[in-house]
Amino acid sequence: MSRVRAVLLDVYRTLIEVDFDAALDELAARSGLGRADWVAGIQANADALTSGTISLERAFAETFRLAGQEPPDLEALLRHDRDVLAAHATLYPDVRPFLAELRRRGVGTALVSNCFANTTDLLQRFGLTDLTDQVVLSCEVGVAKPDPAIFRAALAGLDVRPEQAIFVDDRPGNCSAAEDLGITAVLIDRGDAGTEGAVNALEEVLRMIIGPAAGPIDAVMGKYAGGGPTSDELGRIARAEDSERS
Numbered sequence: 001m002s003r004v005r006a007v008l009l010d011v012y013r014t015l016i017e018v019d020f021d022a023a024l025d026e027l028a029a030r031s032g033l034g035r036a037d038w039v040a041g042i043q044a045n046a047d048a049l050t051s052g053t054i055s056l057e058r059a060f061a062e063t064f065r066l067a068g069q070e071p072p073d074l075e076a077l078l079r080h081d082r083d084v085l086a087a088h089a090t091l092y093p094d095v096r097p098f099l100a101e102l103r104r105r106g107v108g109t110a111l112v113s114n115c116f117a118n119t120t121d122l123l124q125r126f127g128l129t130d131l132t133d134q135v136v137l138s139c140e141v142g143v144a145k146p147d148p149a150i151f152r153a154a155l156a157g158l159d160v161r162p163e164q165a166i167f168v169d170d171r172p173g174n175c176s177a178a179e180d181l182g183i184t185a186v187l188i189d190r191g192d193a194g195t196e197g198a199v200n201a202l203e204e205v206l207r208m209i210i211g212p213a214a215g216p217i218d219a220v221m222g223k224y225a226g227g228g229p230t231s232d233e234l235g236r237i238a239r240a241e242d243s244e245r246s
Contacts, residue, residue: 004209006160007102008151008178010169011113014188015095015128023088030080037067049116052139056081056117082121091126092190098202099131107209108158110134112151112167114144134158145169146177155183168205184208 009015028035041063048054057074060081064071102109109132113119117139123129134157138144141153155165162182169175175185186205189198199205 003164004107004166004184005164006108006110006155006158006166007205007209008110008112008154008165008167008183009132010145010167010171010174010188011111011115011119011123013170013190014168015092015111016122016126017090017092017190018085019088023084026084026088027077027081030084031072031077033064033067033069038063041066050114050138050144051142052117053142078118082118085118085122086125089122089126091128092202094202095128096131098206099128101206102209103131105210108133108160110136110154110158112136112145112154114138145171145174148177148181151178151181151183166205166208168202 012018024038025035028038031038041059042049044066045054045059045062049056049059056078060074060077061071099109111123111128111132111134113136115137119137119139120135123135129135134154136150136154136157138150141150143149143153145151151162151167155162158165163184166184166186167175167178168186168188169178170188170190172187175187178185186208187195187198188202188205189195189200
């Protein structure tokens with residue numbers, strides 16, 4: 001493998017864990033529609049939401065119409081949806097240290113996710129848009145994994161070749177698609193499923209990048225105990241390193 005210049009990262013079940021069932025229950029309770037109505041509406045519009053061909057507002061309106069009801073104040077419901085998603089989301093503890101160490105080493109990063117538009121707000125709340133270099137979401141670019149076009153968009157944004165990149169995802173099919181392009185793919189299993197060939201933490205991905213000569217991974221990641229530097233601190237680090245190189 002060539003020197004790693006970039007890491008492409010899936011979002012859900014790779015960086016962020018979300019209890020979607022609990023979030024949906026809370027959304028249903030607030031909206032006045034039953035959970036089954038919401039499931040039907042989301043399933044009917046899932047592909048269009050993932051590709052960004054319809055907005056969440058339109059999908060919510062259609063969900064009410066499918067249930068035979070008039071839509072309420074959709075703007076307020078969309079705000080509630082974003083709040084509910086964030087309330088039931090957890091950032092894995094190794095994410096910030098991992099991203100901070102990659103930035104310190106000059107390795108580019110891109111988020112590559114199949115998702116709805118409400119993911120953008122979630123990424124901002126966790127500060128991930130500041131901690132990464134590129135954000136490539138299916139709902140914004142119009143293509144979803146495993147379509148090779150979404151990987152090419154991320155590579156182009158980082159100005160790297162496939163053989164210079166690593167891709168991390170929890171779905172084997174997406175990993176296979178990345179490998180078909182020449183990207184080194186790493187399957188991650190954040191649960192206890194014991195998926196064969198999968199890593200369980202981002203420290204294992206970092207080891208692939210920095211190699212055994214760098215010393216214990218715990219020591220490297222431990223520099224960022226407490227969640228890693230803030231986006232402002234990362235900006236100061238980057239400016240200082242740019243100044244040293246110039």
